[in-house]
Amino acid sequence: xxxxxxxxxxxxxxxxxxxxxxxxxxxxxxxxxxxxxxxxxxxxxxxxxxxxxxxxxxxxxxxxxxxxxxxxxxxxxxxxxxxxxxxxxxxxxxxxxxxxxxxxxxxxxxxxxxxxxxxxxxxxxxxxxxxxxxxxxxxxxxxxxxxxxxxxxxxxxxxxx
Amino acid sequence: xxxxxxxxxxxxxxxxxxxxxxxxxxxxxxxxxxxxxxxxxxxxxxxxxxxxxxxxxxxxxxxxxxxxxxxxxxxxxxxxxxxxxxxxxxxxxxxxxxxxxxxxxxxxxxxxxxxxxxxxxxxxxxxxxxxxxxxxxxxxxxxxxxxxxxxxxxxxxxxxx
DNA sequence: AAACTAATGTTATGATATAACACTATGATG
DNA sequence: CATCATAGTGTTATATCATAACATTAGTTT
Numbered sequence: 001x002x003x004x005x006x007x008x009x010x011x012x013x014x015x016x017x018x019x020x021x022x023x024x025x026x027x028x029x030x031x032x033x034x035x036x037x038x039x040x041x042x043x044x045x046x047x048x049x050x051x052x053x054x055x056x057x058x059x060x061x062x063x064x065x066x067x068x069x070x071x072x073x074x075x076x077x078x079x080x081x082x083x084x085x086x087x088x089x090x091x092x093x094x095x096x097x098x099x100x101x102x103x104x105x106x107x108x109x110x111x112x113x114x115x116x117x118x119x120x121x122x123x124x125x126x127x128x129x130x131x132x133x134x135x136x137x138x139x140x141x142x143x144x145x146x147x148x149x150x151x152x153x154x155x156x157x158x159x160x161x
Numbered sequence: 162x163x164x165x166x167x168x169x170x171x172x173x174x175x176x177x178x179x180x181x182x183x184x185x186x187x188x189x190x191x192x193x194x195x196x197x198x199x200x201x202x203x204x205x206x207x208x209x210x211x212x213x214x215x216x217x218x219x220x221x222x223x224x225x226x227x228x229x230x231x232x233x234x235x236x237x238x239x240x241x242x243x244x245x246x247x248x249x250x251x252x253x254x255x256x257x258x259x260x261x262x263x264x265x266x267x268x269x270x271x272x273x274x275x276x277x278x279x280x281x282x283x284x285x286x287x288x289x290x291x292x293x294x295x296x297x298x299x300x301x302x303x304x305x306x307x308x309x310x311x312x313x314x315x316x317x318x319x320x321x322x
Numbered sequence: 323a324a325a326c327t328a329a330t331g332t333t334a335t336g337a338t339a340t341a342a343c344a345c346t347a348t349g350a351t352g
Numbered sequence: 353c354a355t356c357a358t359a360g361t362g363t364t365a366t367a368t369c370a371t372a373a374c375a376t377t378a379g380t381t382t
Binding site for chain 2: 368369370371372
């Protein structure tokens with residue numbers, strides 16, 4: 001991770017956020033879902049579905065098949081608790097799930113902006129209204145009505161330069 | 162495509178650009194490479210590698226294997242003649258390859274911004290310096306040194322709203 | 323022509339993701 | 353309490369996307 005920080009706090013926060021958000025949406029954070037969310041947060045880097053599957057299998061001493069993982073990820077994605085990094089086919093914990101909440105109409109217009117270090121794979125998510133504004137302006141010029149946005153910037157993080 | 166335009170002109174331009182860029186880099190636009198580039202441009206929408214493979218096989222009446230297609234795509238990508246749409250695992254012709262030229266150090270800092278209609282799959286690429294600037298600013302705040310950027314915005318195009 | 327190199331062909335396999343259906347657990351309802 | 357409905361999970365098979373490794377061909381240089 002880029003900043004020296006108390007990782008356990010970070011995980012705890014993520015978990016209590018997740019619980020709150022689940023309650024709010026009448027969704028259940030089952031043991032499996034919690035386990036996957038924790039694994040993703042403990043890693044703190046984008047994690048592939050099959051890596052996650054192996055970790056799960058190891059933890060629970062039994063075979064875990066792909067659909068189990070993908071369904072769980074889908075659940076977490078739908079609540080904005082994790083994000084998919086398209087350029088890596090990988091999944092990462094959302095640092096501000098409150099900002100990525102689905103509405104009754106389904107998902108909000110979602111804006112996901114990531115900076116991904118190609119060296120250490122540390123990935124930082126940002127919320128940036130100036131950036132959002134520029135994207136909206138560009139969309140307007142094209143008469144395009146945006147729904148979801150992903151920005152993935154690869155390069156070198158502070159530490160790895 | 163979003164704008165009513167002369168599609169053949171568009172293809173012709175792409176092809177002559179491609180030839181110029183290849184010459185400039187001492188690269189060869191072989192028959193296969195030209196064929197793939199044309200197929201991508203004729204479609205004018207993001208095309209999967211396997212779709213492309215089937216189209217190639219059909220055109221040339223012979224079996225074409227994945228590596229053939231992927232190598233060709235890699236070549237075209239390396240010269241900035243096509244782009245990969247990560248959220249779709251698909252490839253599309255670059256509308257302004259002059260702006261995506263590799264340097265002697267390898268690829269420039271590349272900025273690829275796409276608006277992808279979820280209805281008709283029309284995909285527009287834009288160049289937008291205001292947007293680039295915001296991304297640079299955000300990177301600077303993180304002390305992140307960006308190398309490549311992809312923005313993919315999904316939603317509804319003018320026609321499909 | 324021989325030797326070298328870039329391009330393409332070929333076979334096999336790895337990596338990512340989903341469809342379809344079976345089973346289980348949990349809570350609602352009579 | 354029994355039964356029913358539903359959400360969640362398990363299981364098997366398969367689809368989809370991508371690459372490794374090595375063989376062959378074609379074009380260039382000497």
